[in-house]
Amino acid sequence: MTTRESGRLKDGSQRRILDEAARRRRARKALEALEQDNFHDDPHANLVMSKKAPKFEESLDSNKNKDRKRRTRSSEYFKQRFRKNFPILLEEEQALCPDGPNYLTVQAPPSKLPERQLCAVCGFPAPYTCIPCGARYCSIKCLGTHQDTRCLKWTA
Template sequence: MTTRESGRLKDASARRILDDSARRRRARKALEALEQDNFHDDPHANLVMSKKAPKFEESLDGTRHKDRKRKTRSTEYFKQRFRKNFPILLEEEQALYPEGPNYLTVQAPPSKLPERHLCAVCGFPAPYTCIPCGARYCSTKCLSTHEDTRCLKWTA
């Protein structure tokens, strides 16, 4: 007589299990990748408008609305506004409020309540932990999504 095995438990023994320091390194690498991915130049900055393209201030009958005033800003304004990343914003805030509370000087005391464990996929309360990577999940559906798309997929 043969005993039945769980497919999930059999696969778990073949996977790599990370310790706490490897999990922290993995999380730090993911955050650095997000920070690099977040800052980029405007892909539409060098587009030249065609003369045949419709003007948005024209109505369907071809007349323009002259009674509306539009505020115009130069392209330089938008270049400067959207070029700031997080470290630049922190420096500006430090320069504006050197003695007052700012992002770097404000601290909250540690919470007296226990840490909340939330699902890495959907955000609901998560009683279960992924064995290889330590991420939390709440259901088998979220576990399968985590294994398909997140669990140790994007690390070197």
């Protein structure tokens, strides 16, 4: 009679186990990489709509009256034309109230409740921890996804 054993523990000697400092470094580097990936201007900001394309907010009756009236620019036009990116908005806020609380200086006190432990794969509450990397997971399915795609892929 053969004994059953877990498939995930077969290569236990080959897996690295990270200490808490290495886990924090790994998480910080992953967040920095995400921030670098997410920081860009809107790629669709310079697209110009064709004049022949129908506008959904207009009805057929308004098209008849449109030829008679003088065309005015809508507020949406100016919102798109004079659009500001995040760094410009931060500079303007800093200039308007340098002493008061602003985006860069506002802080909330630390929570009195314990930190929530959420699944690294799906975001649900996670009672289990991956032994090698310390990531949280909530089910066997999420553990499989984590091991296939995330576990120790981007180590510090």
